[in-house]
Amino acid sequence: MRTLLTGGSGTNATTGTFSDSSASATPLVVNYDATTRAYTLVAADRSASFGGIPGGDTFAGPNRNTFFYDRVLPTTQYVQGRRWYSVRNVAGGSGYVFTDTAFGIRTADAALPRTGMAGYNVAMFGSAADADLPNLTDFGGRGLMTVNLATGAISASGTLDYREDYYIAGRPVRTGSGTFSIAATLSSSANVFAGTINLTGFGTYSGALNGRFYGPTGEEVGAAFATSDGTGGYATGVLTGIRDPAIFATVPGLATLTATTRLDGIVYAPQFLAGPNRDTYIVYDPATQTYSYFPSNPTNAAALAYKFGPGQIVAANSNAVTTAYATTGPAGQFNATDTVAATFFNPGAGNTKLALTYTSFADVIVTEARGVSNQSYAVFGIGTPSAQMPRTGSASYDGIVYGRGQSATGNWSLDGTSTLDANFGSGTFTSALSIAARDRTTSVVTTLAPLTFSGSITGTGFADTFNTFTGNFYGQNAAEFGAFFSRNVTDPTLGTLGVTGIAVGKKR
Template sequence: MENGQAASGALTIAYDAGSRSYTISTAGRSATFAPADLVESGSPDFISFEKLGTTSEALTLTRPGTSGALTYRYVGGGAWERATVSGDQLDFSYDPFTYGIETPDTSLARTGTGVYAVSLVGARAMEAPYAMAGSGTLQVDFLSGSLASSGVLTSIDVGTGLIKGIGVYFGEASLSSTANNFSGDFFMDDGTRFTGGWAGRFYGPEAEEVGAAWHLTSADGQVAAGYMLGRQDGTIEPVNWTLTPLVFDQGFAHRFSELSFTDLGGGRSADNAELLRSDAYLGYDADTATYRYLDTARGIDMDFSPAQLVAAETDARLAVYSFTGSDGLTYRLTLNQPGAGNPAIQLSYASFGRWERAQASASDRIDRWFTWGIRTNGFQIPSGTGEFAGIIQGTAARFRGGPVYALSGTSNFSMDFAGGTFTGSLNPIGTSLSDGATRDFGTFAFARGAIDLDAGLTADIVNNNNAYLGFFEGALYGPRATEVAGSFGMQTENTDSGGAGSSNAAYLSGVIVGTRTGN
């Protein structure tokens, strides 16, 4: 395949009722397809026309209907194909489009959320042309004009029926504030990363259906294009695009850092401290404003409702929930308050939480920190570099017993988005819960920081001698990676040689949340 190109453009389709023919025009080319050109499509979803000659042409249209992945009442999809063979060279063009009964500009909703089940049809030029098919969901916030669609997109060898590649796609777009049209960026990755665009509109008197055309190009010269059709589907749960506020049910899987210790007195003094990191889940029920904390591996499953909010401890910075379980133990959930009113840090997409269990007669106190929120889609990771500044929250306890510390402090990140790496440092400050004394634990560096394709972050925490002290696990948050958050667990001294550490050595567990400060 050589000289492949993919782009968007204007196309018109006109139907002549008298002759029952379709005329397609784009880029200075035009063709008319009449009933005499009808051929078997091989699928109940499509109507196909074909004209053979020096330049062979075909038109494929979706059939109208009220149900099914490709049969719609108001929107249709189509593709005009042209192929010219000269010697061993094939010149091929594929023009996908959508058409139908458009929602009038003045009738398009400007409030609320729409959720659509969508299907995709397309073609891809690799070493030869291949078909593409996919499915996914599309969500639109009519008030802000934001759209997003994601799902699966498969490449298929038409001759053999074999799948050549299975990829994920993601599209983001902006809806015009005055007209029924949207456009934006479109991406796919099936081992090869594609970038491109899409544009479309809503169809039906109340935007019951949606249609869009998309195109893609890879760095190695592959191209693809197609169309997307969809209808509103009330069985699909919408997702939150921001934490300010949460308006839909949603679950947030996360990694946590946990410090467990023998409580020697009201959480202010500890012995036998240990660190743990693992997976858990925070769910939100929008109808009841209730959070569910779940850790199936450790038998934890509990709800924190508004009735359990501790008013005396809740303010613009933190929301604190607490209850006594049937086992007689106290459980607490503390969540950062999102939005501009938080005096500690203003976050819209990232947040942090703390889950605690009081000490039982046969087991230690548990103090667990985690971050959660609206993660950056992997396709939205920006290019270039970015600087972030953050704050620390957490808990510390000494190796050999002594005071428990509440952690604060600062952190910074230098992201190389293009290279998939980052560096930075954290400076945790402890305040003793026993006597209020302050302890500066020092400044530690992030080493071997990596940004994965899903916007996840991992790094080792090291001392000035590059000795391993602990871990950082987090992610980028927000549609443009404007925020960062993650949990960390570490010790202040390296004990790899088998030493027990000094009497002042400590375990630290907590979270870092931050915002982007510059390029």
């Protein structure tokens, strides 16, 4: 990208003037001397050498030339993304030339796989000369690239953060966020691909992207791009990424586990914990069909777990939806005299209420020898791998509610439906619970006003601001969700009661 800017980027307090801007793909030769650790760059209209051991991530050259690497890019072995950055003084301003390039040890044409799917965790950085801002705008982001090696179809998407290049006191630096999307095609005979890239957030930019795969068999990817907004603004940048087998790995369902597996989740056990806790867990052994429930602390020895297996099933209280258990506390432990009643939601296609593949929950009531009973809930399952967590787009989920209501004058069993709408691009969610409360003494059912929640998605989990609705995504590509909820509600008939329970669901 080339552009002229009135004044200089970084110091313009009011709208500057970009002129004579352009951006296009041009050939660049990168030579590297491993002995001196020096680069020589040769373009059609200029050349430069950057020698010596680099200080940090930047090679400084003569005549205000810089060849630098941005730390937003991943640490790669075979490919590197850098920018050759030149500045010159012009009358009344500055002239900038950016050459963004991905280079390295390319995969031989014959060595690039041509069957199956490949997924890459990618990152990019770049800059825009946008007339809406007085200075250059720098941006960086991360996302996911998928490659159909048989057809050559390539797609990628992710999120961007951008920041105005301004460092003078007196007004805030302009920042924001946006997205990127890529659609490209891999050559059927050579290790090259080309396509289009779209950027949003500081305007709407689109343009050409060109890249290759790097490493012995395409372990890494690199590409450079040049875009425009159609009204005189230009943005260029570079992208690199690393292949991650987990992106297309099959996530097993609960019913198909073949080895003892720790099922991470959220437990609310008020006798042990003040609130919902993500560090507690359940272990399932498919060989013995036994759940080990750790309600208090993950550092506890295995002997402290409550165990629920075939020998503890209460057949009369079990059905296609739930399995009931009755057992005692762990033998030889301080709680060995506890009596325990538990209800586990059955995973699999046979559940007539809601067929979940990766998610389940448990309602556990522990009664101590002195007669005091404590009820706890656990939502658990096969968590979504971080590599499969969506970063853009949205999804809607439908499911059920299970829980209890309690006040000074009564107790209720809760049933109902749940919805969750996730915006993965913005990292936000909303949820609504429609609940029917059945009086445990009279069996009278009262429909409560819907409960609504909203909050943030972080990693593979989510929570509202007050931690009254907190959960995780489960399964292949966030196929399901499970959450714990707790809130006080006021009903015109029942008065004020505390409602606590579990919401689970799957994608529509």
